[in-house]
Amino acid sequence: MSNQPPLTQNDTLEQILTHLEFLGYSEMNRESGFIAVKHSSRPKMFFRQFGEAVLFTIAYGVRDLNDEEKSKCFALLNKLNEGSVLSRFYLNEGLAGFYCEGAFFGEYKKTTFSGFIERWFVEISTQLEDFDKEVEQFMEK
Numbered sequence: 692m693s694n695q696p697p698l699t700q701n702d703t704l705e706q707i708l709t710h711l712e713f714l715g716y717s718e719m720n721r722e723s724g725f726i727a728v729k730h731s732s733r734p735k736m737f738f739r740q741f742g743e744a745v746l747f748t749i750a751y752g753v754r755d756l757n758d759e760e761k762s763k764c765f766a767l768l769n770k771l772n773e774g775s776v777l778s779r780f781y782l783n784e785g786l787a788g789f790y791c792e793g794a795f796f797g798e799y800k801k802t803t804f805s806g807f808i809e810r811w812f813v814e815i816s817t818q819l820e821d822f823d824k825e826v827e828q829f830m831e832k
Contacts, residue, residue, distance in 0.1 A: 706799040707738065707745060714808070733812075744794040747811070751789040752831035753782065760829065764789075767825050771818050777811045778818065789829065791815055 708718060708726055716728040716736070725739045738747045756764060764782055768789075771780040779792045793811040795804060819826055 703745065703799045704738070704740060707795075707804065710799075710801065710804055710808075711736075741794070744796045747793045747795065747808075749791045749815070751791075753787055753789045753829050754831050755787070756829065764829050767822060767829070770822060770825075774818055774821070775814060777807070777814050780818075789826075 704726060708728070711728055712718070714730075716730045716733075719727040719729050719735070721727070725737045727735060727737050729735045734749045734751065736747060736749050738745055740746075753764075761782070761784075768780045768782060771778075777793045781790050781792075782788070783790055793807075793815075795807050797803065
């Protein structure tokens with residue numbers, strides 16, 4: 692048993708940020724509890740503490756959709772969610788975005804977090820590749 696005081700939420704976020712920087716991300720900004728990071732070959736990502744979890748969000752721009760296209764987009768999101776374990780895909784019409792979220796639970800440990808983030812990235816890329824043509828039709832050009 693450790694005699695060290697428990698980590699605060701801020702400590703956990705800082706450890707995660709350091710880990711992401713090791714993976715090639717750089718901090719963009721901090722606002723309203725979110726830390727935004729960017730990468731040279733991956734989409735921008737935002738993360739924040741949410742209860743006992745750290746919630747990660749990736750946003751993809753979506754063009755304006757008519758009602759029929761929205762219906763098709765929601766059907767696609769349902770397919771993406773059916774095949775996902777770590778991810779949740781959704782449309783936020785107010786922000787004109789297609790989002791993917793994943794939650795990391797528990798205390799930060801390098802190996803545990805590394806396993807989570809790697810599996811989450813693989814799941815997202817696999818899901819988006821499986822439905823590439825369907826996803827592409829809704830994205831901003």
